[in-house]
Amino acid sequence: MTRRLLLSYLTLAALLLLCLEIPLGFVYSRGEREQVINVAKDEAESVSAFASLSVSAGRAAQDLPERAAHCAERIGGKVLIVDQDGALLATSHPLSASEERSLASWPGIAAALRGTATADVRTSTIGGVEYLAVATPVRHGAEQQGAVRITVPTRMVHERVHHVWLLLVLGGLAALTAVAVVGFAIARWTGRPIRELEHATHELAVGGTAVPVAITKGPPEVRSLAATFNRTAARLEHLLASQRAFAGEASHQLKTPLAALRLRLENLENDIALNARGSLTAALTETDRLARMVEGLLAMARLDESAAEPERIDLGQVCAERHRAWTPLYEQHGVWLALAGDYTGEVLALPGAVEQILDNLLSNALRVSPPGSTVSIDPRHHALHERRFPHRATAPAWVELHVMDEGPGMTEEQRRRAFDRFWRAPDAPKGGTGLGLALVQRLAHASGGEAVLRRAPRGGLDAVIRLPAVLGRTAVAVPSQRPARPLQTAAPGRR
Secondary structure, three states: OHHHHHHHHHHHHHHHHHHHHHHHHHHHHHHHHHHHHHHHHHHHHHHHHHHHHHHHHOOHHHHHHHHHHHHHHHHOOEEEEEEOOOOEEEEOOOOOHHHHHOHHHOHHHHHHHOOOOEEEEEEOOOOOEEEEEEEEEEEEOOEEEEEEEEEEOOHHHHHHHHHHHHHHHHHHHHHHHHHHHHHHHHHHHHHHHHHHHHHHHHHHHHHOOOOOOOOOOOOHHHHHHHHHHHHHHHHHHHHHHHHHHHHHHHHHHHHHHHHHHHHHHHHOHHHOOHHHHHHHHHHHHHHHHHHHHHHHHHHHHHHHHOOOOOEEEEHHHHHHHHHHHHHHHHHHOOOEEEEOOOOOOEEEEOOOHHHHHHHHHHHHHHHHOOOOOEEEEEEEEOHHHHHHOOOOOOOOOEEEEEEEOOOOOOOHHHHHHOOOOOOOOOOOOOOOOOOHHHHHHHHHHHOOOEEEEEEOOOOOEEEEEEEEEOOOOOOOOOOOOOOOOOOEEOOOOOO
16 A cells, blocks of 8 residues: 555656646747847847948958958857858858859858848757757848858757756656655555554454554544444454354253253153144154254354364265265165265365265255155366366366255255255255255355355256365376266165
8 A cells, every 4th residue: 555655646746747847848948049049140130230331342352251250259150151142252161162152052041142031940859959050131221232141059058958957857856756755654654554454354354353453543534444443343243242142052042941842742642642643743843843953053153153274174085974874864765875976185174064064965955855866975076177277187276065866956046045044945845944055055165165056967956065175186086077986875775
């Protein structure tokens, strides 16, 4: 931020200096040019008047060479005097024969012989005078007697103009240096509290807590912002702590009454009439559902409170262990549970997160799978990364864990809402709580990944958990393009 503020100050100062110094330099250059032209014209008029008198008195040959030499010496330039036919009358410097014959054709002299005074001025890029020649007619009354041409040296004028431009540049650099020093101090003074606010905001976003920011530094607006941030951070921290405490305490307090309620309902089974057994079973089902909901709330509360960092998890080992744990239950319901894929690498995830994700997804898949169908656990490499880097034998950037069933599936709208807390599909089987997929998404996000629901190839639901892979493991084999084959399957109890 300090660099950006300083750059903005210097840019504004540079634009202001350019808008002031460039016009000033050109105005000075034009003034110097006009001054030297006027001096040259005055000198030419003086020589022209002297030449007119000398020609009229018949003393041109005696007076004009001396006058031309004296004038040229005084101004440090060159003087030429010609008659009305363009023949040379006097010169302050030697001329070649060809130059003498062509004097009448020189642009300035030709115009002066026609009675028009001219000034030939050539300027440099920054306004300095590089060449100046003035030609004036010589008249006696209305009679044209000749012309005078004076060439004035412009080295001093040119150097003076360049000196002024140099002073303007040095003055601009000094002004920019002063602006840089003052601007840097102001930028540091303004940016220090903003950097503290940025750091505190990052700490609040990452850890949920923020150190109060000092409100005695910086401009009044920044101090007001710091005070508002401190109040907001304190209130947010209090609200989060209250929410976590309420969810955890309420869930803990509900576990014991629910267990007692289920026990009492089970004890009533032998004492109620047969026609009331259905109501008792429904009550037990709802009690189990409420218990699972409490467990889900407890899991979310623990996830909110934990500040654990993702660790290296052997995904293949976890998938195999959960496959073995769930196989007996799937056999009881007549559903095949298959472990497919050939990925055996490591991923980054919170401790225990992959186990909880698989438990929730497998529980949901079992609830909607008809007897004789198959539910598959399929960890895969991220195919897009492999196509982009086909020559690399390291693990890809992402690993996708698929849990696919052959149940009724969900519509696109239902898949978008499935991760909302307590939301359940209208045709969902009884016994769900609406917290399982919400917890899955929270665990995936906390591990640095994401969770999405897609339509499975056989019409069911494909729950995809994307997790960051551990890079640099050369032992991980690049997957082939053939379909994944089942590694283990659980034979159903009935088909």
